[in-house]
Amino acid sequence: MNTSPKIxxxxxxxxxxxxxLHSLKLSAEENARMYGKCNNPLGHGHxxxxxxxxxxxxxxxxxxxxxxxDLDLFVEREVVEAFDYKYLNEEVPEFQAIxxxxxxxxxxxxxxxxxxxxxxxxxxxIEETSKNSFEYAGENATGN
Amino acid sequence: MIRITRKVEFSAAHxYHNPDLSAEENKRVFGKCNNPHGHGHxxxxxxxxxxxxxxxxxxVLDLKELKDILQREVVDRMDHRHLNYEVPELAxxxxxxxxxxxxxxxxxxxxxRRGKLxxxxxxxxxDLFADxxxxxxxxxxxxx
Numbered sequence: 080m081n082t083s084p085k086i087x088x089x090x091x092x093x094x095x096x097x098x099x100l101h102s103l104k105l106s107a108e109e110n111a112r113m114y115g116k117c118n119n120p121l122g123h124g125h126x127x128x129x130x131x132x133x134x135x136x137x138x139x140x141x142x143x144x145x146x147x148x149d150l151d152l153f154v155e156r157e158v159v160e161a162f163d164y165k166y167l168n169e170e171v172p173e174f175q176a177i178x179x180x181x182x183x184x185x186x187x188x189x190x191x192x193x194x195x196x197x198x199x200x201x202x203x204x205i206e207e208t209s210k211n212s213f214e215y216a217g218e219n220a221t222g223n
Numbered sequence: 224m225i226r227i228t229r230k231v232e233f234s235a236a237h238x239y240h241n242p243d244l245s246a247e248e249n250k251r252v253f254g255k256c257n258n259p260h261g262h263g264h265x266x267x268x269x270x271x272x273x274x275x276x277x278x279x280x281x282x283v284l285d286l287k288e289l290k291d292i293l294q295r296e297v298v299d300r301m302d303h304r305h306l307n308y309e310v311p312e313l314a315x316x317x318x319x320x321x322x323x324x325x326x327x328x329x330x331x332x333x334x335x336r337r338g339k340l341x342x343x344x345x346x347x348x349x350d351l352f353a354d355x356x357x358x359x360x361x362x363x364x365x366x367x
Contacts (some may be wrong), residue, residue, distance in 0.1 A: 084328045084343070085358030086321050091350040132354075137325070140241055141252055142317030147351070148254055 087201055088144045089132045092154050094163035097124035098179040101168075122166060127181075128206040129158065129188060133198040145198035157191040181207040185215040193217075226341055227283050228271045231293045233302035236263040237318040240307075261305060266323075267346040268297060270331065274338025284337040296330045320345055320353040328355040 099122040100114035110118050117123065131154060135144050161171060167179040173187050189203040202216040238261040239253035249257045256262070270293060274283040300310055306318040312326045324345040332340050343355040 084325060084355035086325060087354045087356075088321060089352050089354065137319075137321045140243070142239070142319035142322045144321055146252065 085134065086137060086144065087132050087134045088198075089130055090147065090150060090154075092129045092131065092159060093126065094129070094159050095124060095126050096162050096165050096167050097122045098167040098174075099123070100178055100180060102178050122168070125207050127162075127184070129154075130202075130204040130206075131192060131200070132202040132204070133195070134201045135198040145195075149197055150195065153195050154192065157194075158188050161191075181205050181211065181213045182215075185213045189215045189217065224273055225276055225283050226271050226273045227286065227289075227338075228269050229286055229289045229293060230267060230269050231290075231298055232265060232267050233298050234263060234265050235301050235304050235306050236261040237306040238262065239317050239319065241317060261307070264347050266301075268293070268327065269342075269344040269346075270327075270340070271342040271344075272335060272338040273341035277337070284335065288337075289335075292331065292334045296334060297327055300330075320347045320351060324353040324355045 099119065100117040101110050101120075102113070105113060131150070133144050133150070137144055162184075165171060167174050167184070169175070171179070171187075174183070177183050185203055185205045188205070189200065192203060193200050200217075202214060202220075204212060204214040206212045238258055239256040240249050240259065241252075244252065270289065272284050272289065276283050300312075301323075304310060306313055306323065310318075310326075312330065313322065316322045316326075324343050327345065328340065328343045331343065339357070341357065344352055346352040
């Protein structure tokens, strides 16, 4: 039997930023033990790749879940401009109180993109390096 | 349950144009994709089949059989073709990544005789892909 599939669209974006993993709730020794070289007080950086996945009905007029031009503008404004070539700990206000681990960066980007008005945000996935990736699909997602 | 995935590539031309919209609206909605001369992509298609391995063969579905299905249903139809004019299944639709992936899903689903079609992922470029998965077409999630 032919059933209609669920459809999603994923677009990848990039930003480069520096950060330092350091928790104000831990002592200097505990920070060093917990975060290792990521605790370097001078910081370090990554080329982050952000995958943004949208779902929703395909508009019969455009054949699209959402116009990519609109999505690009929104992600550019909400995420890339705010994060690219920045020191996350000091230049993104949310990370003054929480550690900019990529788990937290993922959740913050999801929070910002959830406001995209033209389709439903399904998931944000971040590659911090080619070996590490993180995904967040909201608190209500199955399996979270 | 095991999922197996086979990848194929095809290259095709397309452009976006809705005859119900004015020339100006087409330009505004579709931007450079509206160029009537068309443009092209190297599409990468990943097809995932889910199921239990047959105890006799150890396979969910013989990948050779899947390869032949993909060749016949997708590559022979779409490779080195103009998607607006030469693929009848796309007639009357804008050949966006979302719509092409949905057409591929519908072409493949009746051909898969072992296991179940689990996901069709179509990359238009490394930074843009659409996923079709079993579920309702409005993005409300998998069927119970």
